[in-house]
Amino acid sequence: MNPKVKWSIAAVLILLLLGGLYMLEQILPANSIIFTVLQKGAIYSLIAVSLNLLNGFTGLFSLGQAGFMLIGAYTYAVLTIPPESRAAVYQYYDGGIIDFALPVPVAMILAGVAAGICAFLIGLPVLRMKGDYLAIATLGFAEIIRAIVQYDKLGPITNGSNLLRSFPVFHSTLFPFIVSGICIAVICLLINSSYGRAFKAIRDDEIAAEAMGINLFMHKEMALVTSAFFAGIGGALLAMFQMMVQARAFTSAMTYEILLIVVIGGIGSVTGSVIASFLFIASSEWWLRFLDEAQFIGGMQVPFLRPGFRMVVFSVIIMFVVLFYRKGIMGTKEFSIEGIYRFFTKGRSKAGKGAK
């Protein structure tokens, strides 16, 4: 297909999506569950794609994503709380030691940069390990980051273990969609560039990649820092979505959620991660909520339904996915306009042959 046609179709689809979201915001009440799902889904998409860059495209099994998100979220929050609100937020630390507020876009980029720098430093020792060892080491570092942020002596900056709030947040669903969209597009560009090919080479065969002149350590660092940068921006978006940040929330369970999205979507598929994020968020926040409440059918209470039962069902679903759809929804394939076009034209040419 002509690339010009392809790009114009993509542009039209993106405009339709944004237009549709705008219309939805006009029609539905602002507290509708759909907006929660869409916003959180968009944010998780970005974070899942950033993790997929590491796990799926570079073959580095890293579990440090929650740590990088935490750094992003805190950097954003600390730098954007307006000076007049600081006394209230930092009530136990005499209003903290920072008395300026940066504009939102600058703070978001700095959130990514801070996470990236942290990832670079963690990468120096950790990237010499492989496989499970790397996973455990990154997991450990994520926990260390969480502990350090809650350290009382850092209170004037991080507010200790108390929550940060009163920073600027978004009011439209369009905001997380546009930011995540741009970030994911950049990740896609990277994946399809010469460096992306080098990452995939490392994933397929480290020894051969090295023999072809690819410096393993440098390229792994690049992948880790890029992934952390976007996880940091994702963390900033998550802070905005929640309207507050608390280090306690960024546990390893959060990393597992994201890992789960990546696995369900397909390790090595960007569109798979995006689709899986929306499905995951929709089921955990919306479709399976009824399992946590007592339900009655004809005056009889349905057994088992009580708070927490949702997670049981969820676990079973995940087990089914892992057992029967080991490659996830998309495998390593991508959902593309060209693919759909080919699907339809192939169908037509087959039908044509049948008619003959």
Next chain:
Amino acid sequence: MSENILHVENITMQFGGVVAVNNLTLDVGKGEIVALIGPNGAGKTTAFNVITGVYEPTNGRVDFQGQMMLQNHPTGKMAKAYKGENMGMYKHTMVKSPDAIAKLGIARTFQNIRLFSELTVLDNVLIAMHMRAKQNIFSATFRLNYKEEQRMRRAAMELLEIQNLQHLKDDIAGSLPYGIQRRLEIARALATEPKLLLLDEPAAGMNPQETQELTDFIVQIKDQYDLSIFMIEHHMDLVMQISDQIYVLDFGRLIAQGTPEEVSNDPRVIEAYLGVSEDAED
């Protein structure tokens, strides 16, 4: 005598108590085709792995293009356990990673094919061009290296055309037949713009006709790309036909060296490797 591109001197590679390569000295002249032969387990691939930086040699040195590339001597525990010769002859330690050696201009293929099996044929070749491309991660991501990328793609297609693989460029490398994978691996090695090409059993698993084609092909690329070739091979037809120099390894030791005629008439080689034919005994 022509200038040596590769000079391996007293290389010993010892794993624990096992000496895989013992005091190996050999030279590859510029523009020559040199073969390393020997029975299975003689240490041929280990020698390749030392030259390409996969293993650090226990003792000895390797020069490339007249410059010292690797040097090592036994230290620590190995100093006591060392069973090889020339202990104390080398004082320095110079170790290079495989990617640094590839950048110097040594490319290799693998005995058990190591293609990037989930990627396309074209991508496999493009990856080998990555290290020499003028770009950084930002220019590559935001397509500011557009011209460089186009140049790489053209050069990669040229290499595929030489190997007659251009029609397979979008196929997944792992799905190709064995013989084609071998050819693709050579194309990929050539894409790193090497001065010395190490081929580890390039004709393994090939039938006589394919072997003959490969033989012609090796000579062709040697002339076309101004290469020196150092190969491990078991097909004696191929080796005897095109080698300028043959080294024979047995149990990690060099037992003979010389031109194809000299080696094929050497009684030690015949005993250790070539074998005595039944007819000759009569």
